[in-house]
Amino acid sequence: MKEPSVVRLRKPTKLKRARALGYKAKQGVIVVRVRVRKGGRRKPRPSRGRKPSKMGVLKFTPRKSLQWIAEERAARKYPNLEVLNSYWVDSDGRNEYFEVILIDPHHPVIKSDPQLSRIKARGRVFRGLTAAGRKARGLL
Numbered sequence: 001m002k003e004p005s006v007v008r009l010r011k012p013t014k015l016k017r018a019r020a021l022g023y024k025a026k027q028g029v030i031v032v033r034v035r036v037r038k039g040g041r042r043k044p045r046p047s048r049g050r051k052p053s054k055m056g057v058l059k060f061t062p063r064k065s066l067q068w069i070a071e072e073r074a075a076r077k078y079p080n081l082e083v084l085n086s087y088w089v090d091s092d093g094r095n096e097y098f099e100v101i102l103i104d105p106h107h108p109v110i111k112s113d114p115q116l117s118r119i120k121a122r123g124r125v126f127r128g129l130t131a132a133g134r135k136a137r138g139l140l
Contacts, residue, residue, distance in 0.1 A: 028107030
């Protein structure tokens with residue numbers, strides 16, 4: 001059976017990288033691995049008639065990195081959590097794999113942590129406030 005595209009992990013694959021990005025082994029912090037298909041945006045082909053050059057199917061690219069897309073998918077899967085950061089893990093011929101660090105901003109352990117309690121912004125990944133989002137917007 002095929003593995004789902006967003007999988008929760010017990011611990012990070014690259015612990016050193018995860019800790020550099022703010023991961024801590026405590027309650028309220030989880031890590032998920034996200035699979036994203038390589039390549040540009042797949043735009044659905046229009047079913048009604050028009051000039052082929054005006055279909056708007058080819059050469060369309062998202063103005064987002066695959067890493068940012070992976071963060072958004074993880075955030076949609078866990079709506080009560082916020083994305084702290086993410087990092088590249090692996091790639092094969094078809095997919096890229098990223099690990100996304102998520103935190104629960106309402107957990108008492110997170111609220112009492114001075115570094116992690118600063119994450120208060122709701123939906124920060126969807127507004128491009130993570131490192132991957134800021135880089136794609138040209139701010140880093």
